[in-house]
Amino acid sequence: MMPPFASILFYLFAAVIIFLAIVSVSARNIFHSAIALTGALSVVACLFALLGADFLAATQLLLYVGGIMIIMLFVIMLSQQRHNAPQTNQQWVWAAALSLTVAGVLIYTFRDSFKDVPPTLAMQPTTARIGQLLLGDMLVPFEAISLVLLAALVGAVVFAQDTLPPSK
């Protein structure tokens, strides 16, 4: 039996996440939308902690809120923004219809498939087991992702140069 406090917390987190996500995709000022996205990602980290993923919650805070959002705010401030320019294009009606359809289909499918899964209380610290998993069964993708990160690093440096290097 789930303690009701965790349920209350879950629905609170869900409401805050959905509200901040809607603000993030509809705000007129791109800076406000970045701040809302930062809040949404932080609350998603809280949700991870609630679901027993303590290491992933810390990773989310460190990488998303501390890394990606800082870079995003830097780029927003580096690129001069015109004020009061419309932020959405003309196809928002169709986009809203499509995204509502996607949400409806997803929720309907989930309800049919996973309605009677019992809630669990099993929560253990996960960091040690994640370490063993990453350097054990997931060793090959772990090494491959380091190559991906290296390629992204080099690519970012190449793209952000003032002048592209002359091609031979």
Add this chain to the structure above:
Amino acid sequence: MTLYHVLALSGILFSIGVYGALTRRNILGILMSIELMFNAANINFIGFNHFLHPGNVWGHGFAIFIVTVAVAEAVVGMSLVLTIYRNTKSIYLDEINIFHG
């Protein structure tokens, strides 16, 4: 709090991300919407792991890989945005018309 509610939250978040990616004129807004969709997928992974395989951490491992790929994508995307802004003085997608098609 059941698995269905966690999955429904993730579906709603994903569709909000789809809406943002389709309607934003700003490249940065589209990148932010893509981050929302990544997070919806991560919530799915963690929810399945928590409710269906409570003694396992494979979902956490996959979610960590998703976060890593999202970081790489964001870094390359940001440097591309800066380059596009430096060349065209605009970050609005409908004003960038490099190919004159």
